[in-house]
Amino acid sequence: MTIVSMTVxxxxxxxxxxxxxxxxxxxxxxxxxxxxxxxxxxxxxxTCVVHVDGKAVKSCTMLAAAAEGAEVTTIEGVANGxxxxxxxxxxxxxxxxxxxxxxxxxxxxxxxxxxxKAAGRELDEAAIRHELEGNIxxxxxxxxxxxxxxxxxxEM
Amino acid sequence: xxxxxxxxxxxxxxxxxxxxxxxxxxxIRMENQAYAAFVRSPHAHAHIQGIxxxxxxGMSGVIAVLTGAQLTDDGIGNLICGWAISSKDGSPMNMGAxxxxxxxxxxxxxxxxxxxxxxxxxxxxxxxEAVEVSYSELPVAASIAAALADGAPEIHxxxxxxxxxxxxxxxxxxxxxxxxxxxxxxxxxxxxxxLAPNAMEPRSAVxxxxxxxxxxxxYSTSQNPHVAxxxxxxxxxxxxxHKLRVIAPDVGGGFGSKIYIYPEEIVCLxxxxxxxxxxxxxxxxxxxxxxxxHGRDHVTRARMGFxxxxxxxxxxxxxxxxxxxxxSLFSSAVPTYLYATLLSGTYDxxxxxxxxxxxxxNTVPVDAYRGAGRPEASFVVERLMETAAREMGKDPxxxxxxxxxxxxxxxxxxxxxxxxxxxxxxxNQAMEAADWAGFAARKAEAANxxxxxxxxMACYIEACGIAPSAxxxxxxxxxxxxxxxxVRVNPVGTIEVLTGSHSHGQGHETTFxxxxxxxxxxxxxxxxxxxxDTDKVQFGMGTYGSRSxxxxxxxIVKACDKVEVKVRKIAAHLLECDPDELVMEDSQVKVPGTxxxxxxxxxxxxxxxxxxLPADMEPGLKEGAFYxxxxxxxxxxxxxxxxxxxxxxxxxxxxxxxxxxxxxxxINPMIVEGQVHGGIxxxxxQALLEEMVYDESGQPVSGSYMDYTMPRAExxxxxxxxxxxxxxxxxxxxxxGCGEAGAIGSPPAVINAITDAIGNNDIxxxxxxxxxxxxxxxxxTGMAAE
Numbered sequence: 001m002t003i004v005s006m007t008v009x010x011x012x013x014x015x016x017x018x019x020x021x022x023x024x025x026x027x028x029x030x031x032x033x034x035x036x037x038x039x040x041x042x043x044x045x046x047t048c049v050v051h052v053d054g055k056a057v058k059s060c061t062m063l064a065a066a067a068e069g070a071e072v073t074t075i076e077g078v079a080n081g082x083x084x085x086x087x088x089x090x091x092x093x094x095x096x097x098x099x100x101x102x103x104x105x106x107x108x109x110x111x112x113x114x115x116x117k118a119a120g121r122e123l124d125e126a127a128i129r130h131e132l133e134g135n136i137x138x139x140x141x142x143x144x145x146x147x148x149x150x151x152x153x154x155e156m
Numbered sequence: 157x158x159x160x161x162x163x164x165x166x167x168x169x170x171x172x173x174x175x176x177x178x179x180x181x182x183x184i185r186m187e188n189q190a191y192a193a194f195v196r197s198p199h200a201h202a203h204i205q206g207i208x209x210x211x212x213x214g215m216s217g218v219i220a221v222l223t224g225a226q227l228t229d230d231g232i233g234n235l236i237c238g239w240a241i242s243s244k245d246g247s248p249m250n251m252g253a254x255x256x257x258x259x260x261x262x263x264x265x266x267x268x269x270x271x272x273x274x275x276x277x278x279x280x281x282x283x284x285e286a287v288e289v290s291y292s293e294l295p296v297a298a299s300i301a302a303a304l305a306d307g308a309p310e311i312h313x314x315x316x317x318x319x320x321x322x323x324x325x326x327x328x329x330x331x332x333x334x335x336x337x338x339x340x341x342x343x344x345x346x347x348x349x350x351l352a353p354n355a356m357e358p359r360s361a362v363x364x365x366x367x368x369x370x371x372x373x374x375y376s377t378s379q380n381p382h383v384a385x386x387x388x389x390x391x392x393x394x395x396x397x398h399k400l401r402v403i404a405p406d407v408g409g410g411f412g413s414k415i416y417i418y419p420e421e422i423v424c425l426x427x428x429x430x431x432x433x434x435x436x437x438x439x440x441x442x443x444x445x446x447x448x449x450h451g452r453d454h455v456t457r458a459r460m461g462f463x464x465x466x467x468x469x470x471x472x473x474x475x476x477x478x479x480x481x482x483x484s485l486f487s488s489a490v491p492t493y494l495y496a497t498l499l500s501g502t503y504d505x506x507x508x509x510x511x512x513x514x515x516x517x518n519t520v521p522v523d524a525y526r527g528a529g530r531p532e533a534s535f536v537v538e539r540l541m542e543t544a545a546r547e548m549g550k551d552p553x554x555x556x557x558x559x560x561x562x563x564x565x566x567x568x569x570x571x572x573x574x575x576x577x578x579x580x581x582x583x584n585q586a587m588e589a590a591d592w593a594g595f596a597a598r599k600a601e602a603a604n605x606x607x608x609x610x611x612x613m614a615c616y617i618e619a620c621g622i623a624p625s626a627x628x629x630x631x632x633x634x635x636x637x638x639x640x641x642x643v644r645v646n647p648v649g650t651i652e653v654l655t656g657s658h659s660h661g662q663g664h665e666t667t668f669x670x671x672x673x674x675x676x677x678x679x680x681x682x683x684x685x686x687x688x689d690t691d692k693v694q695f696g697m698g699t700y701g702s703r704s705x706x707x708x709x710x711x712i713v714k715a716c717d718k719v720e721v722k723v724r725k726i727a728a729h730l731l732e733c734d735p736d737e738l739v740m741e742d743s744q745v746k747v748p749g750t751x752x753x754x755x756x757x758x759x760x761x762x763x764x765x766x767x768x769l770p771a772d773m774e775p776g777l778k779e780g781a782f783y784x785x786x787x788x789x790x791x792x793x794x795x796x797x798x799x800x801x802x803x804x805x806x807x808x809x810x811x812x813x814x815x816x817x818x819x820x821x822x823i824n825p826m827i828v829e830g831q832v833h834g835g836i837x838x839x840x841x842q843a844l845l846e847e848m849v850y851d852e853s854g855q856p857v858s859g860s861y862m863d864y865t866m867p868r869a870e871x872x873x874x875x876x877x878x879x880x881x882x883x884x885x886x887x888x889x890x891x892x893g894c895g896e897a898g899a900i901g902s903p904p905a906v907i908n909a910i911t912d913a914i915g916n917n918d919i920x921x922x923x924x925x926x927x928x929x930x931x932x933x934x935x936x937t938g939m940a941a942e
Binding site: 018020028032033034035036037038039040041042044045047074075076078079083087090091092094096097098099100101102103106125128129130132133135136137138139140141142143144145146 | 166167169170171172173174175176177178179180182183185278354355356357358406407408409411440441442660661662663826827829830831833834835836837838860861862866867868869870872874875898
């Protein structure tokens, strides 16, 4: 067992967990933040994406212990009193249907926009589609997800 | 009205999903919850010699190890297929026994043999690996060809030759005569590849037995919780219906795979009773590949005959369908009444004959997956049309135009009666949007860049809104296929609509509310849609086959009709006017042009205070209705795909995709277009990327996202989605349904485009880069382009 301590959505969290506990299981089962999902067992689908120290991470591919001392943001921590522009864009553009991949898409979308802005690069449709390589959606055909991220990129 | 029928209203349900507050089954945690892990067969076909569980039973956290023998001893029934299909000779289908935990034999890799219940998921999984099952392996039939070969291993003893049924539809003699007299006959062998549905939320179940009440509660990833309750109680004897509550909370996609009642839900309920613990099971993705019902998997030979003018004279189709190791809940209907009945396509065909041979194999059971039978029919018809046009030197669009059904109602030779449509109108719209006329220039431009560009068309038709109960009953269905609704107006005027449809991404909480908002002239926010809980909604048949619009909404409309009658009577009584003078708008019930008006909430309050109601009127304001459709609905459309292929690698890019659909009356175009986008992506996935592959020993070799190619954002373009709608003639709002169309029309459009680009018609789905590259080499087109 290992005691892990980190900040999750701005709040200090600490727990004694088995060494093998994945970050996603810590978030879902220990902290009961169930907006972060598990859609596969091979790090392909991206429904588990969270931000660790400001970077998008697949939380199924990281041990909770490896996030010791980190600042973790989950989908529940994205809105700051009002919806984040990325969240609003998904609603505006019908960027979600069943909603299962949506938290991961939003977390990846925010990270993508931040990285491109920091690098001064244009996030056009081709770039958005390329950047979504690690997020699978079965409902939307990606059409409206791409539109959503493009809208948010213009507002963020 | 901005919130009513036809308005692209943003979805009411989105907020909980975009903030991480959706509540899916795996998010449920009960007090006293334990976890289930299944012991699954590693062999495709084997006798079970023995199960040694003592080591597992002694492991940390293990509560129980349960087997099929105990399940059978407790009287839990076998899984069944609910649609009886008879062979040509009148004999019934050969349904083999399917126990939720195998006894005697295992028949596919993943067949559940035992279950471990433990305090934690990790402990359950560790103990499941410690259960020692000794097997005696048997010869395997993992494909249609292997199952139907002479001397093939027998999978079920009551299915000689592994045949489930040998069925036919249409007039064989007339069709053969027409083909014999045809000026041209196009003949093709067509494979429809096996797919894994892959809803992003894996299946999950949480079962709780309350011994004080002798009552069960099941949270389940279900598209149809009422059907689940019915089947679990009536056929599997898990619990009596009034002692079983099934809740399907937020469900993360279904595409058919969550219609069925699987062994895991049965076992979790039973194990909860055995252990007096809540029992949770959630599939890992690999387990989903091993256990979710797969789709498609047809092998077909088809012949289409034409006269000298290019008119179709006859169509003969012989199909073999793979059902996997057991007959899943609706499996038998898919390659018969959901497939052969659509083989007239959008065309006037005077003679059609279809034979379907269904067989067992040592693979996962196969059942309905988005489109279910109709994609297979559309693929056969539209590949034949395209190929025939090329063989006869005709323009593929003009050959279709010359054969379209033009007058309605139109009785096909294969049961279906089309009520409405303007097939040529949709084709014209799609051709214009795709700039069909400008294709030659684009092809030449692509050639300058060293790319092979091709265009392909498909004019699909499908049958939705399944279906008139008496009709499907006469064809073998074990259930009626109506829908129910209840509309409750509260004393403060807010409205709750209880529906038997289930939303798992379709946006019912918005679209159903739009219908009611427009009907009563009240705000969308004052309406709540309630679904997915058998304790709240009395009964329902659930959501599949694009039936929530044409059937589910029709039931709501019927219930609204009854509410409206009562509202008019109450308001007329209070306003001293004629009920027919009243209109409902702007949250008022009023006589236009007068000052006679009541607030909508005042009518609600009057109904519940009952201080001043018309004589003999009961208090309250809620009405229920069951709607049984009078016909299927027939969405259709024309899809045009353009591809560019790199002749050096065979990589295919879909560079343009245009859809023109006829969905009848549309409630919310934003949501409808979203349904089309998703369907097209699944169809492009089938055409280019996806295949569930088994090796000869029955081992699945594409059982994870490392191996099974899901379409990703870079694999599809943005889509152009247009509508040319004609009103459905057979339901109150004129709705046809839109959920499956994209997946039905897109595979033939894409394959027609690829074969056009490479000049080689011999390619099967998925048209991977390797296959396309080989086909280019075989045809010599690549050399020319280079």
